[in-house]
Amino acid sequence: MGKKGYKRRPKRRPKTTLGLVLVLIITVATTAGWIPIQHLPDELQAYLPRQEQTYKKLTVKAARHPDEQLAASVLTPAVRAQLHSQRITFNGAGAWLINHNQTDLQANVSTAPYVHLAPLDDLGRPGVANALLNRTSRQYRNRQETGMDRKIEPLGWHQVNLSGPYQVLYNRGHSIGYALAGRITSFDASEANRQNITTQTAWANQASNGDDQNTGQNYYETLVRRAQDQNKLVRYRVTPVYDGSALLPAGNHLEAKSRDDSLEFNVFIPNVQPGITINYQTGQASPMK
Numbered sequence: 001m002g003k004k005g006y007k008r009r010p011k012r013r014p015k016t017t018l019g020l021v022l023v024l025i026i027t028v029a030t031t032a033g034w035i036p037i038q039h040l041p042d043e044l045q046a047y048l049p050r051q052e053q054t055y056k057k058l059t060v061k062a063a064r065h066p067d068e069q070l071a072a073s074v075l076t077p078a079v080r081a082q083l084h085s086q087r088i089t090f091n092g093a094g095a096w097l098i099n100h101n102q103t104d105l106q107a108n109v110s111t112a113p114y115v116h117l118a119p120l121d122d123l124g125r126p127g128v129a130n131a132l133l134n135r136t137s138r139q140y141r142n143r144q145e146t147g148m149d150r151k152i153e154p155l156g157w158h159q160v161n162l163s164g165p166y167q168v169l170y171n172r173g174h175s176i177g178y179a180l181a182g183r184i185t186s187f188d189a190s191e192a193n194r195q196n197i198t199t200q201t202a203w204a205n206q207a208s209n210g211d212d213q214n215t216g217q218n219y220y221e222t223l224v225r226r227a228q229d230q231n232k233l234v235r236y237r238v239t240p241v242y243d244g245s246a247l248l249p250a251g252n253h254l255e256a257k258s259r260d261d262s263l264e265f266n267v268f269i270p271n272v273q274p275g276i277t278i279n280y281q282t283g284q285a286s287p288m289k
Contacts, residue, residue: 057161063274064165065094065207065214071270074243074250074280082241083253083268093215094207096268103255103266107235113137115176115187117195123247124155126195128239129175138228139182139189148178150192156199156247156283162276166202169273169285173200175238175252177221180228198240199248199283201273217269220254224263233259241268246280 068090075096080088085099113134118127131137143149151172160169172191175198182189191197200217207216227234236256240249251270256263272278278285 057163065203065216066270066272066274068092070272070274071096074270074272076243076250078243079241079250082239088268091215091267093213094203094270095215095219096270098253098266098268101264101266103237103257103264105235105237105255105257107132107233107257107259109233109235113181113184115181115184117175117193120195123245124194125242125247125249126175126198126240128237129196131176131181131236133180133224133228133234133236135228135231137181137184138225139179141182143178143190146182148182148188148190150190152192152194152197154194154197154199156280158283158285160285162202162273164275166206166273168202169276170199170283171202171205173198173205173217173252173271175240176236180221180224180236198252200252201271201276201278203273204251204269204271215267215269217252217254220256220265220267220269223265224256227258227263232262234263235259243280248278248280248283250280 071090071094075088083098087097087099089097091097109132111132113132113136114130116130118129121127139146154172157170161167162169174189174191175196176187176189178189181187188196204216206218208214208219210222211219224234224236234256235258237254239253241251241253242248243250249271251268251272253268255266258264271280273285275288276285277288
């Protein structure tokens with residue numbers, strides 16, 4: 001028996017009040033626009049509740065893919081210099097062929113698949129991404145199943161809604177795609193990996209799953225995926241190319257070569273959207289006049 005008059009003390013509850021208050025304050029501040037969400041540390045971004053955001057809508061009459069004039073608008077002298085080729089030709093479907101579509105990459109190596117991402121630069125921008133890929137690196141499961149569904153807002157993220165085939169202007173554009181390398185355990189293939197994610201236009205990111213008349217980044221990734229599915233070894237490199245101190249890349253330089261030489265490309269995907277004018281220094285956009 002316990003001592004007379006003894007009262008059992010109630011169990012202490014975890015101190016969650018402070019944490020809840022902090023989340024509430026941050027949520028209010030980001031919703032009101034006092035603190036842009038992309039300026040928060042990634043850990044806090046992931047902790048905040050995800051909300052449907054309302055963006056301004058731009059109504060545009062847009063072509064299926066960028067014409068040569070729009071695609072050339074990002075080929076400034078500084079950008080051309082980073083492509084290291086005097087032979088840059090438009091392919092008629094939105095992209096630029098570099099050095100006759102030939103690369104100096106070599107896939108005749110004996111090593112396990114890998115992804116190597118450059119450190120962020122002084123402005124916090126992603127750099128070159130190198131990979132060696134085969135069927136064992138290929139990911140067929142969705143992001144929710146693998147826990148790779150985390151997201152952040154990358155540099156220059158000023159989303160707007162669009163009319164037409166693309167509902168929004170910007171995607172979280174990856175350098176090394178989830179489907180290509182999502183099974184490499186050392187690689188964070190989520191959309192929260194700042195070393196692998198840039199603010200990329202919907203056209204540049206999504207076009208067009210094997211359609212050779214509309215060649216954004218996804219078209220070339222489809223070629224790599226098909227090679228992987230055939231158990232081919234592929235050396236792959238993606239380099240975001242920036243014009244000076246711009247937060248948004250002018251485009252992505254994609255190179256690939258398989259060990260059996262059946263796959264090879266060397267292209268520049270301009271980070272443009274038909275019907276839209278983009279300020280690459282900030283990410284702000286407006287309808288093209």
